[in-house]
Amino acid sequence: MSIYDVRISRIREWMKERSVEVVLVTSPPNVFYLTGFDCHPHERFMALCLTADGGAALFVPTLEKEEAEKSGFPHIVTVSDTDDPMAKVREVVGDGPFGQLAVEKQHLTVARYEQLQTVFGTNPSVAAEDLLLGMRLQKDEAEVAIMKKAAEIADRSVEAAVRAIAVGKTEAEIVAVIESTMKSLGASGPSFSTIVLAGDRSALPHGTPGNRKIQAGDFVLLDLGAVYEGYCSDITRTVVVGEPSDEQVLIYEAVLAANLAGIAATKAGLPAKVVDAAARQTIEGFGYGEYFTHRVGHGLGIEIHEFPSMHGNNEAQLVTGMVFTIEPGIYVPGLGGVRIEDDVLVTADGVEVLTSYPKELQILPAE
Amino acid sequence: MSIYDVRISRIREWMKERSVEVVLVTSPPNVFYLTGFDCHPHERFMALCLTADGGAALFVPTLEKEEAEKSGFPHIVTVSDTDDPMAKVREVVGDGPFGQLAVEKQHLTVARYEQLQTVFGTNPSVAAEDLLLGMRLQKDEAEVAIMKKAAEIADRSVEAAVRAIAVGKTEAEIVAVIESTMKSLGASGPSFSTIVLAGDRSALPHGTPGNRKIQAGDFVLLDLGAVYEGYCSDITRTVVVGEPSDEQVLIYEAVLAANLAGIAATKAGLPAKVVDAAARQTIEGFGYGEYFTHRVGHGLGIEIHEFPSMHGNNEAQLVTGMVFTIEPGIYVPGLGGVRIEDDVLVTADGVEVLTSYPKELQILPAE
Incomplete structure (x- = not known):
């Protein structure tokens, strides 16, 4: 079990305890911490998405594909400059309905959050950073x-x-x-x-x-x-x-x-x-x-x-x-x-x- | 009239047209564009706040005070590491009630937005970046x-x-x-x-x-x-x-x-x-x-x-x-x-x- 598997399994435990169905990790430091993929995508979309059924996908800009593959992460989804990132997330996660969602509230912007809500519905969301930053402490x-x-x-x-x-x-x-x-x-x-x-x-x-x-x-x-x-x-x-x-x-x-x-x-x-x-x-x-x-x-x-x-x-x-x-x-x-x-x-x-x-x-x- | 006055006056026109009562500009590039103050405050709070009554205040971390003063901006409010930034904003802006608020939705985080809503109420907000990024184009x-x-x-x-x-x-x-x-x-x-x-x-x-x-x-x-x-x-x-x-x-x-x-x-x-x-x-x-x-x-x-x-x-x-x-x-x-x-x-x-x-x-x- 790699160090990344250990860290992700800790998040999965937390998802169970807190009845969280989807976690979206979007800050480059936390994506690096959980996957080893060290990337600063500027305004482009990057996210590690974990679902309650055990799914895990790493969304990366198309031009980062080769570097992302080097991290060894098993499921990489590329998002090109002309793709709608949230449509890609919906493809991978499926259609829902979804219950509780966890996002990085200190990283995710209001604009992305509003886009996310069109995919996942306007259910209440919890902050993923309490867990992530706690782990990194x-x-x-x-x-x-x-x-x-x-x-x-x-x-x-x-x-x-x-x-x-x-x-x-x-x-x-x-x-x-x-x-x-x-x-x-x-x-x-x-x-x-x-x-x-x-x-x-x-x-x-x-x-x-x-x-x-x-x-x-x-x-x-x-x-x-x-x-x-x-x-x-x-x-x-x-x-x-x-x-x-x-x-x-x-x-x-x-x-x-x-x-x-x-x-x-x-x-x-x-x-x-x-x-x-x-x-x-x-x-x-x-x-x-x-x-x-x-x-x-x-x-x-x-x-x-x-x-x-x-x-x-x-x-x-x-x-x-x-x-x-x-x-x-x-x-x-x-x-x-x-x-x-x-x-x-x-x-x-x-x-x-x-x-x-x-x-x-x-x-x-x-x- | 400085180049910054010209830019800010354009925002004030937009505020009138759109019935926006408070604009909060939080991204370092837009703060620089509007004030000449070039600062990357990391996780600390920095904002240019414009109100419909003509008020303008630049909130900066205490340790940036001297540099901020060099920009010549007339009203600088320091926020120390132990201050609550939103309480400082409330002090300057007053108690409201407030109507429409404009924030940088592509920069402001969900966490800050939730804090802001405790100060300004949960009125609908508009994206300030359409204007700002349009000006910078x-x-x-x-x-x-x-x-x-x-x-x-x-x-x-x-x-x-x-x-x-x-x-x-x-x-x-x-x-x-x-x-x-x-x-x-x-x-x-x-x-x-x-x-x-x-x-x-x-x-x-x-x-x-x-x-x-x-x-x-x-x-x-x-x-x-x-x-x-x-x-x-x-x-x-x-x-x-x-x-x-x-x-x-x-x-x-x-x-x-x-x-x-x-x-x-x-x-x-x-x-x-x-x-x-x-x-x-x-x-x-x-x-x-x-x-x-x-x-x-x-x-x-x-x-x-x-x-x-x-x-x-x-x-x-x-x-x-x-x-x-x-x-x-x-x-x-x-x-x-x-x-x-x-x-x-x-x-x-x-x-x-x-x-x-x-x-x-x-x-x-x-x-």
């Missing part, structure tokens, strides 16, 4: 092994970036070094648009790298991740170029202490919110509470942002197998920002930090 | 100028890639050359995951580049695009390494003839389907009809795939200002594939081809 051994490799690629890409940083180089040049390093190490690409921000621009938590040249006295913030075999890593390190000011050192030490406090607070059985609280209280203790403007982290896996959301109100319990980021930051407009981010795995013993690039303040030469 | 002068620059960056990235192609290099190495060239030319990034496929892998219309090394006799297919100031380009060229076989030459000539036939058929006032038909009939004439497995092209702009869809059933009229790709291809499993793609603009006189990298078969040295 706990990474199995195979997933953890892949994610460790993705984290290692991120570590080595930071290393290459730090070697490349020099006064006069642009943010965009450092991005190019990072992304080519990742690919040379086997990543299929970055897990999000790589961030390199220098000087006061490092105070923009999600700024876009440009032609700003690195100068003496700059913080240089590197936030990057790699996709490896369909799984994401995500790391942030911040270095300083030339002798730092006292305030730069203080901010850095506050963020590092918060990162370590968050890691130390991570423990199966505790509510997720304790991680944010531990990091936040540390930064507040340094007097920079108002400059830590985002949650401490986010779940990580097939998607760069998935559950658990590591915010200060999340009462959900941490459980073994969860992987998430811990990434406190302080952003002082005009001065700059520091963020230090690791990917961590909740284990039976406590926590394993998957990213391992050193975190002590690195002062790079300014000449 | 015809690029104005400012948009065309940006798209020409995006196309030029794509041309020059192909040029860099062709120079870098050599026996023994991997697909991934060529991708790195392309993406760093783009960024050095001012692109914010690739408009989609860059495709470089060698040998029989070139027969995969959307394959993922890997560590396959380029060999003598390979087709090398390059499909890439750049994002420049928020707008996409998209180009495909295919070269051959070493002396091509007769069949390789025949396939290439068929695709080139189809590309030129598609361009020649493009004319304002004709139905969009004529472009697909012209390219397809050409390839059929060469006897390769069954190997051209996708539509001839797609609209291009803020998104890499937008309207018009250039498929063989699209009866919609071509109008001046439309920009789309013309990208016929022939994919022979085991042998390889060729695709030649240009970005074209429908003009009053006929058509202007925005991409200009040469299209004659290039035979690169195999030693």
Whole structure:
């Protein structure tokens, strides 16, 4: 039984328990999780359809047929650009009447849902994601092994970036070094648009790298991740170029202490919110509470942002197998920002930090 | 009056005509089109909300506040990770009762829609995208100028890639050359995951580049695009390494003839389907009809795939200002594939081809 068979059989159990007759899985990450088929069909229709009688069909755009067949999924139905996708679904599923339907309410659009209702009737539907995202919350051994490799690629890409940083180089040049390093190490690409921000621009938590040249006295913030075999890593390190000011050192030490406090607070059985609280209280203790403007982290896996959301109100319990980021930051407009981010795995013993690039303040030469 | 004011005033006219009281624009491309704020908030809530009384508010994640303010939009409301986004919307819009609501049905998820209905009631809603995507169909002068620059960056990235192609290099190495060239030319990034496929892998219309090394006799297919100031380009060229076989030459000539036939058929006032038909009939004439497995092209702009869809059933009229790709291809499993793609603009006189990298078969040295 493949890992995909195991996962699909768990959905079939849930269908029985909840009297669901048809499940339509439409988000690329969940289709990948259940079939191994890694495809982003843009606006085209893609869906895994499971029916109560044991049927399973994977609907893919015609031009993805060969790639879909490589996944080994037994029943693939192609949908061409001129087909009506819902007519194809009706052909495979039959005419009904149908009872309860499960769809991904956080992915399916209102427009597709209205089309679906013309095929399946306007019966009440349930959200399939509670189950799917719940399953994906706990990474199995195979997933953890892949994610460790993705984290290692991120570590080595930071290393290459730090070697490349020099006064006069642009943010965009450092991005190019990072992304080519990742690919040379086997990543299929970055897990999000790589961030390199220098000087006061490092105070923009999600700024876009440009032609700003690195100068003496700059913080240089590197936030990057790699996709490896369909799984994401995500790391942030911040270095300083030339002798730092006292305030730069203080901010850095506050963020590092918060990162370590968050890691130390991570423990199966505790509510997720304790991680944010531990990091936040540390930064507040340094007097920079108002400059830590985002949650401490986010779940990580097939998607760069998935559950658990590591915010200060999340009462959900941490459980073994969860992987998430811990990434406190302080952003002082005009001065700059520091963020230090690791990917961590909740284990039976406590926590394993998957990213391992050193975190002590690195002062790079300014000449 | 800024270009954004002009666009929003057109929506306000539509609201009056259709008796729409609240419009909620949630897709990042449409928010960018209407405000200039270019943001991909992942799972976080972002929306431009327009009300019948003239109100306009841009809801953004807290950590995007500084970037959002740079757009100059007058009323920005931040939504933190612990806020309820719909409660924020209710605060700004007031308590109602509300009549007709317009949402982006092709973007808004069923889950958000259900949440919205708790705020606005379960009144019938209309699709805002018919208007928005219709507006975006015809690029104005400012948009065309940006798209020409995006196309030029794509041309020059192909040029860099062709120079870098050599026996023994991997697909991934060529991708790195392309993406760093783009960024050095001012692109914010690739408009989609860059495709470089060698040998029989070139027969995969959307394959993922890997560590396959380029060999003598390979087709090398390059499909890439750049994002420049928020707008996409998209180009495909295919070269051959070493002396091509007769069949390789025949396939290439068929695709080139189809590309030129598609361009020649493009004319304002004709139905969009004529472009697909012209390219397809050409390839059929060469006897390769069954190997051209996708539509001839797609609209291009803020998104890499937008309207018009250039498929063989699209009866919609071509109008001046439309920009789309013309990208016929022939994919022979085991042998390889060729695709030649240009970005074209429908003009009053006929058509202007925005991409200009040469299209004659290039035979690169195999030693």
